[in-house]
Amino acid sequence: MTGGAIVLDEMRDLFLFEHLSDDQLQMLCRGGRVTTLPAGPVCVEGAPASCLYVLLDGEVVLSRQSAGVDVETHRTTQRGAFFGAWSAHIPDVDQSYEVSARLTRPSRLLVLSAEVFAHFITTQFPMAIHLVAGQRVRRDREERLLAHRERLLALRTLTAGLTHQLNNPAAAVLRAAANLHDDVAAMRRGLAHLVQTGPAADTLQSLTVLQDEVVEHANRPDRPAATALSVADTEDAVGAWLDDHDIDDSWDRAATFVEAGFDVDWLSELARRLAGDHDALRHAVPWLQSVAAVELRIREITEAGRRIAALVDGAKTYSQLDRGPYQCIDVHEMLRNTMVMFGDRIAMAGKGASITLVKDLDFSLPEICCYPADLNQVWTTIIDNAIDAMGGEGTLTVRTRADGEDRLRVEICDDGPGIPAEIIGRVFDPFFTTKPVGSGSGLGLDLAWDIVVNQHRGHIEVQSAPGDTRVTVCLPRHAPAP
Secondary structure, three states, X not given: OEEEOOOHHHHHOOOOOXXXXXXXXXXXXXXXXXXXXXXXXXXXXXXXXXXXXXEEEOOEEEEEEEOOEEEEEEEEOOOOOEEEOOOOOOOOOOOEOOOEEEEOOOEEEEEEEHHHHHHHHHHHOHHHHHHHHHHHHHHHHHHHHHHHHHHHHHHXXXXXXXXXXXHHHHHHHHHHHHHHHHHHHHHHHHHHHHHHHOOOHHHHXXXXXXXXXXXXXXXXXXXXXXXXXXXXXXXXXXXXXXXHOXXXXXXXXHHHHHHOOOOHHHHHHHHHHOOOOHHHXXXXXXXHHHHHHHHHHHHHHHHHHHHHHHHHHHHHHHHOOOOOOOEEEOHHHHHHHHHHHOHHHEEOOOOOOOEEEEEEOOOOOOOEEEOHHHHHHXXXXXXXXXXXXXXXXXXEEEEEEEOOOOEEEEXXXXXXXXXOOOOHHHOOOOOOOOOOOOOOOOOHHHHHHHHHXXXXXXXXXXXXXXXXXXXXXXXXXXXXXX
């Protein structure tokens, strides 16, 4: 490396300094030097910014970190091209190199210390400094405020879906509890009628055994699912059998028996056990039907309670309220909990909503060390955008794959109309949105980019064609710890 004094005539030949006075040029000359550097790195992104560099001869390549590698953003041989501590004059700004710079061959550079450059700009162009600093402060404030609003909008969307999902099992609990009250009353009445008829001791013993069988059968978890047609046929057969044996309300009772898994064969076995005692049969059937109804209602309440507990647990896991900000977690757990938050907008089992979810997941992927709460915000933004793009109806595909030995890839695809080619390059720009005014802040994907690229050292990109828009997120197995 060689160095020397700055020549004023050479400085005047550079577009950066061509309109400065001799006194201003002298001020810069006193704090700078001309240096010839070999091919190789000049400054590294994120390091403290100590110098402003101006290219005199040679070639420089500028790059930024993305997905753990340097991505070239600019290459130039233009005399006067500058890089380094160019924002040193802006107060209250982190003074670190925003890009990395590398020389492709030995090159001559004009080097100004950050302190000299900052002092020169602030003393010679004070109004410009106030304008630049004010604009940056306003931009930062706007981004923070709108980023907060973006998170609140996402939370509102998720809360609406979660509320709807909680409402369904809660309503089921109330409905089952009300029916349970009536069923218990009917069971008491049936038992009273049995006592009044005074059946023989062996008949009472048979009824006691039958009661236990009804409870056990109604709660069998392995009972095969039946089609609507077979259920209707079985109800017709049971109802006809009950009519033939003079049982009141035969068709209502038939529905309960069939729901609990009983058929004509079981009723015939019941009649055989009662040894042809017609009166005992007429009182036993309503009582056993009430026993089955009580068990069915208890099962409904239990299942609804489990559903509510699962939704609350999913919401807690999604928000990571009970966990540290940085942890190792299965990416599929994050995706699943995010899907739960969208409620009935997504059909988790392929039915029941206008958006059909297709899962193509590689469960052999290991856990990743990351910031789950922030990544859940990324999945929320991407999925919400996809649902909006499809107009609330279509197919959402979630795919996970390994991406080399140390990374994994998550793809979220929709079959909407796609993103026009002329704007797809701007989707990650702050404040850019295709939604109507007031519907979006344009910071959703900007925040996602910041979380994936800056926080996790990952990569995010969008590819789009009509009927196939996919957002790909690549993440390292180990994001930088706090």
